Amino acid sequence: MNNRKQKIKDYLTDKLKSQGDNTPLADSDSLFVSGRLDSVAMMMLVVYLEEAFGVDFKGADFEVSLIDSVEAIALFVESQVCA
Amino acid sequence: MNEPKRSRYSDVGMRAVWAIEENPSVVAWAQTPWGKAGLLLVSFVTLLTARDWQASLFLLMAMALFAHVPAWRSMVLFVSTYATAFFFSSASIDESINEVVLSEGYTQLSPVTLSHVALLGFLALAWGLMAYARRYKKSVIAQRPVLTLLAVECLLCVLSYRGVFSGYTRLAIWCLLSVFTPYFWFLAYALVDQRSKDRSSDLFQLGTFHPAWTGPTSTPMGKGAGFLRKVLAKTPQALAITQLKGVKLLLWEKVLVATSVLLTWLCEKQLHIPSLSDAIDAFLQNHAYTLGMEWAALIWSVTAYTLQITIYGHFVIGVARMAGFQLPRSTWRVLESRTLIEYFNRFHYYFKELLVDFFFIPTFFSVFKKKPRLRLFFATFMAAGVGNALFHFMREMELLETMGVGGMVETYLSYLFYCFVLATGIGISQVRANAGYKPSPSVWGRVQSFVVVWGFVTLLHIFSDESRNHTFLERMHYLIGLFGIN
Numbered sequence: 001m002n003n004r005k006q007k008i009k010d011y012l013t014d015k016l017k018s019q020g021d022n023t024p025l026a027d028s029d030s031l032f033v034s035g036r037l038d039s040v041a042m043m044m045l046v047v048y049l050e051e052a053f054g055v056d057f058k059g060a061d062f063e064v065s066l067i068d069s070v071e072a073i074a075l076f077v078e079s080q081v082c083a
Numbered sequence: 084m085n086e087p088k089r090s091r092y093s094d095v096g097m098r099a100v101w102a103i104e105e106n107p108s109v110v111a112w113a114q115t116p117w118g119k120a121g122l123l124l125v126s127f128v129t130l131l132t133a134r135d136w137q138a139s140l141f142l143l144m145a146m147a148l149f150a151h152v153p154a155w156r157s158m159v160l161f162v163s164t165y166a167t168a169f170f171f172s173s174a175s176i177d178e179s180i181n182e183v184v185l186s187e188g189y190t191q192l193s194p195v196t197l198s199h200v201a202l203l204g205f206l207a208l209a210w211g212l213m214a215y216a217r218r219y220k221k222s223v224i225a226q227r228p229v230l231t232l233l234a235v236e237c238l239l240c241v242l243s244y245r246g247v248f249s250g251y252t253r254l255a256i257w258c259l260l261s262v263f264t265p266y267f268w269f270l271a272y273a274l275v276d277q278r279s280k281d282r283s284s285d286l287f288q289l290g291t292f293h294p295a296w297t298g299p300t301s302t303p304m305g306k307g308a309g310f311l312r313k314v315l316a317k318t319p320q321a322l323a324i325t326q327l328k329g330v331k332l333l334l335w336e337k338v339l340v341a342t343s344v345l346l347t348w349l350c351e352k353q354l355h356i357p358s359l360s361d362a363i364d365a366f367l368q369n370h371a372y373t374l375g376m377e378w379a380a381l382i383w384s385v386t387a388y389t390l391q392i393t394i395y396g397h398f399v400i401g402v403a404r405m406a407g408f409q410l411p412r413s414t415w416r417v418l419e420s421r422t423l424i425e426y427f428n429r430f431h432y433y434f435k436e437l438l439v440d441f442f443f444i445p446t447f448f449s450v451f452k453k454k455p456r457l458r459l460f461f462a463t464f465m466a467a468g469v470g471n472a473l474f475h476f477m478r479e480m481e482l483l484e485t486m487g488v489g490g491m492v493e494t495y496l497s498y499l500f501y502c503f504v505l506a507t508g509i510g511i512s513q514v515r516a517n518a519g520y521k522p523s524p525s526v527w528g529r530v531q532s533f534v535v536v537w538g539f540v541t542l543l544h545i546f547s548d549e550s551r552n553h554t555f556l557e558r559m560h561y562l563i564g565l566f567g568i569n
Contacts, residue, residue, distance in 0.1 A: 038428050039439040043444075044517055
């Protein structure tokens with residue numbers, strides 16, 4: 001899980017940097033509800049999670065809170081991978 | 084006390100001076116009684132240039148009560164929203180109702196009174212729909228709220244059409260349609276929020292329907308209750324920072340207003356640049372302005388429109404921040420957009436969010452899962468094209484009475500073309516961004532990006548004018564004429 005979490009964090013840090021946001025990203029920082037990343041970035045994250053980890057969002061009722069922080073994403077990916 | 088969070092801009096030149104919400108002393112002061120009063124006073128003065136003193140005072144008192152009396156928040160939100168609707172509202176709903184009042188011959192009836200009665204009826208309907216969606220989670224209204232509301236909208240249009248009903252029946256249906264349409268997307272957000280475990284109360288939800296800070300726009304500026312409760316400042320320090328940012332935004336809005344006034348004087352009074360509509364008229368009547376003046380008309384029209392959207396958005400968000408909502412700006416450094424997808428994100432954030440929430444996301448999770456590029460393009464097209472077109476078509480539903488469906492569609496072809504081309508451009512930009520394309524950060528790269536993005540936006544602007552004064556072919560003729568081809 002730590003490896004996955006780090007990969008996710010690296011992806012998001014890179015995404016934030018491409019928008020000029022160099023503020024360090026904590027695991028519990030809100031990504032989308034805070035407006036730090038927008039909904040377009042959210043969909044790109046979804047595509048990344050599907051391709052990198054084989055996550056299928058079909059079964060989940062999609063809610064922003066599922067992927068609003070590094071912690072939440074890692075937990076969600078873990079639940080999908082183990083399911 | 085925790086230090087205010089450092090902004091990514093706090094070390095950059097003048098922005099360090101302007102970033103008062105990052106100064107611990109200022110933040111501490113903003114939490115004192117004098118500080119709170121000071122912020123309210125400055126906000127009140129900025130509001131006076133846009134609204135009369137009674138409306139400004141009412142609005143700020145409501146925002147202050149909301150911010151500083153948490154126990155009363157739902158009630159304050161609800162009362163301020165509907166006091167604004169009943170006592171400070173714009174005339175658009177009344178004008179729509181008046182069309183049928185006149186055509187059915189009920190000139191003794193007041194459109195204002197009818198709009199108020201219709202609004203009360205709509206509130207009862209909205210409350211009932213929310214309760215139904217909560218109780219019957221598998222129902223179509225709970226699972227597909229936008230589709231259901233669109234079906235209701237279509238039904239009301241059909242039933243209120245000339246010849247279907249007449250007299251009081253027709254008038255009543257038309258009154259409901261006149262209210263239902265501008266509140267459509269607010270209700271959609273409320274119905275979606277009924278799925279949330281921490282959904283807001285009905286009073287709060289109804290209070291987010293054209294809240295006091297938004298004015299008459301059909302776009303929920305702040306989205307719905309679900310988003311608003313997440314961005315509400317949770318601590319006194321966060322509230323102070325949010326209000327400081329609100330005051331800054333309102334002051335910046337005044338600077339933009341002054342800029343707009345100056346540019347209008349310069350372009351229209353001094354340089355005599357015609358409006359785009361007048362330039363097209365002159366072109367069609369073979370009295371065309373010079374080529375330079377035709378381009379100037381187009382560029383000035385885009386500039387004025389961009390300023391108008393920016394000013395309005397800053398005003399709305401600035402006021403909302405006084406209530407403690409940590410809302411992102413609606414327009415953010417749009418001139419720095421390096422791609423079309425960036426432009427789409429930065430120009431009108433809350434309209435873009437509406438399209439994403441109700442068109443992009445449902446499409447994205449439904450289709451072409453094995454073809455990622457097509458999936459992304461199609462979902463973007465559904466949002467920026469289909470959703471955009473539908474939103475703007477519905478917004479002028481009162482034309483159903485004066486033009487009929489055929490007339491509405493015929494005069495809408497130009498805007499449909501605009502939506503199609505815009506959506507295609509944004510879709511391609513989205514796919515490229517997802518594939519890792521990044522414009523060059525060099526000076527020349529930035530110039531190129533600006534020319535491409537704003538060149539595209541400017542040329543397409545010829546078709547996005549919602550005046551319905553010119554046909555699609557007339558506008559295309561004008562566009563071609565701009566390149567010296569007749």
